[in-house]
Amino acid sequence: MRTGLGYLLRNFTKKHRVSVRDRELEREVWYMYISPMRMVLAVLGVLLVMFAVVVTAVVYTPILDTLPGYPGKKAREILLANIERIDSLEYSLRIMQAYSDNVALIMEGKTPLADRPTDRDDTPASEKALVPPSAADSLLRAQLEGDGRFALVNATVTPSGAVVRRMEFIAPVKGEVISRFDPGRNMFGTGIVPDGAQQVVAAQAGTVVMSQWTPEDGNTIQIQHGDNYLSFYKHNSQLLKRVGDRVETGEVIGYVEPGVVDNATRPSGEFIFELWADGHPADPEKYVIFQ
Incomplete structure (x- = not known):
């Protein structure tokens, strides 16, 4: 054809x-x-x-971004940004883990290790070397191992030799401290002048074991806490709880008002807070921040 x-x-x-x-x-x-x-x-x-x-x-236009289900340039940029973000989070977690391990070593009385994480997982691991403690490390250890406000050792030793676990307490009232703990002067607590009329709250959860007026301490409440702790709230202007009542931390148990004199043994309006551990008086200012 x-x-x-x-x-x-x-x-x-x-x-x-x-x-x-x-x-x-x-x-x-x-x-x-x-x-x-x-x-x-x-x-x-x-x-x-x-x-x-x-x-x-x-290549030069975002036309692929308009196609559903197709990974365009914008999608690739988002994917790369997420990969970088995940890598940064992983590196931060390694740093936090190393910091936690060093704090644990300090609490055990050991020297922390100088093993800062690297950015790459394929980097050959260097041998961990001990570094001498610095002045800042020594100061931190003293604060953590001491018996002050920032101590992490959650226990205290009473005069009888018994070990009592350290508990956290809150201030029953806010005001100026005018009398401090001094067993030599028969001052077994802390005297506070409240900042105006205010509520008296329980320093820690417990059970009310005494709620009455006495000639020496006026309107007084006594609360039994865990771990053999007792707290006393003296010279209240009014009591709200009775014996046997269960109270929680921060719950209102009474009122205090400067200028209201309940007896003649203390200055006008002074509120007394006492804390006893295992039958022995303890300095409340080691457990409570009043101001």
């Missing part, structure tokens, strides 16, 4: 007349000469141009 595929292959470079005829007029209205080779080259050129346009649009 003259116009078959075999003919076109045999005459691949030979020009052929391609025309457009008007069917009604039966005449040729347009024509051109083209070879099969040029036709193939033209099609390949068009495809190459279309490929270049598509690649340029994908």
Whole structure:
């Protein structure tokens, strides 16, 4: 066949007349000469141009971000940012773990290790070396191992030699401390001048074992706490709890009002708070912040 595929292959470079005829007029209205080779080259050129346009649009425009389910440039940026954030969190966790391990060593009386985490997991681990304690380390250890306000050793030794666990107490009233703990003067608690009329709250949860007026201490409440602790609240202007009542930390147990004198043994309006551990008086200011 003259116009078959075999003919076109045999005459691949030979020009052929391609025309457009008007069917009604039966005449040729347009024509051109083209070879099969040029036709193939033209099609390949068009495809190459279309490929270049598509690649340029994908690389330099956010067209992929508009296609649902396709990871575009914005999605890749978010993914990279999340990977960096996760890596930073992992590094921070390693630093916190090293800090916790060093604090544990300090509490055990040992020297902390100088093993700061590295940024890369594939970095060869260096041998841990002991470092001499600095002045700041020694000061921190003294504060943690002492018996002051910031001590982490949660126990105290009474004069009888018994070990009593250290508990946390809150201030029953707020005011100025005018009398401090001094057993030599028979002052077994702390004297406070309250900042105006206010409520008296329980320093720690417990059970009321005494609630009455006495000639020496006026309106007094005594609360039994855990671990053999007793707290006394003396010279209240009014009592709200009775013997046997269970109270929680910070619960109102009475009122105090400066200027109201309940007896003549203490200055006007002075409130006395005492704390006893295992049957022995303890300095309340070692357990409570009053101001």
